[in-house]
Amino acid sequence: MQADLTSQSLQKESLVPVAEPLIWTSRGNLPVSSLTYIPYWTLKDRTLQFCQDYQAADGEVVRRDVHLYVLPENLLCPA
Amino acid sequence: MPSVAGFCSSFMRELLCAIHAFGTGVSRSGSKDELKLALYTSVSSLTPGATTAYTASDEVVGTGYTAGGVILENTNEPDKTTTKAYWSPSGTASWTEVTVSDVTTVLLYNATQANRAIGIWNMTSRSVIAGVLTITFPAHTANSGFIQVA
Numbered sequence: 001m002q003a004d005l006t007s008q009s010l011q012k013e014s015l016v017p018v019a020e021p022l023i024w025t026s027r028g029n030l031p032v033s034s035l036t037y038i039p040y041w042t043l044k045d046r047t048l049q050f051c052q053d054y055q056a057a058d059g060e061v062v063r064r065d066v067h068l069y070v071l072p073e074n075l076l077c078p079a
Numbered sequence: 080m081p082s083v084a085g086f087c088s089s090f091m092r093e094l095l096c097a098i099h100a101f102g103t104g105v106s107r108s109g110s111k112d113e114l115k116l117a118l119y120t121s122v123s124s125l126t127p128g129a130t131t132a133y134t135a136s137d138e139v140v141g142t143g144y145t146a147g148g149v150i151l152e153n154t155n156e157p158d159k160t161t162t163k164a165y166w167s168p169s170g171t172a173s174w175t176e177v178t179v180s181d182v183t184t185v186l187l188y189n190a191t192q193a194n195r196a197i198g199i200w201n202m203t204s205r206s207v208i209a210g211v212l213t214i215t216f217p218a219h220t221a222n223s224g225f226i227q228v229a
Binding site for chain 2: 042045046047049051052063065067072075076
């Protein structure tokens with residue numbers, strides 16, 4: 001009898017692990033789904049800052065990405 | 080005293096002395112200069128009036144960050160309209176998988192010309208945790224050029 005090798009049957013038998021997106025953090029690679037994503041913006045002087053916090057279940061921020069956008073400036077007439 | 084944002088007065092003087100070359104039309108010998116970005120903590124006291132060159136004092140320290148910072152990609156040529164001149168870097172400066180605390184100030188400097196300072200920018204003090212830090216500049220157009228002279 002020919003073996004049933006459809007993806008459905010393989011997953012049922014746990015032969016193919018279900019891929020879960022991971023993200024690098026201060027605690028190593030963690031499933032994205034286990035973290036709370038908190039984006040926020042701030043503006044100071046001539047820089048716009050966009051932060052992305054990833055918070056673990058215990059409240060610790062285990063990853064923070066920071067993106068800065070520097071605003072244009074007139075060299076002769078600074079804002 | 081915390082760092083103060085703005086273009087360095089020494090940089091503006093050095094522009095008049097043709098020391099900095101942002102593009103390939105270099106009247107002195109050599110090609111365009113290599114520009115770099117360095118990060119500083121809130122303890123730093125860089126100011127447009129007093130900062131004339133890169134310094135390692137109060138520069139951030141951490142995993143994934145090397146003293147002196149990173150090279151800023153620059154393939155854009157300074158350009159002009161009938162009323163202004165402008166220039167923007169062509170790329171984004173970035174650090175990956177970096178962990179640094181209290182990043183507050185960014186210094187742009189000319190690594191080719193004895194690390195002469197160009198400008199200082201402040202941000203809300205922030206720690207980067209096992210993450211990415213990117214610095215993006217405006218598009219290289221007349222209306223949004225990073226440096227505009229008009």
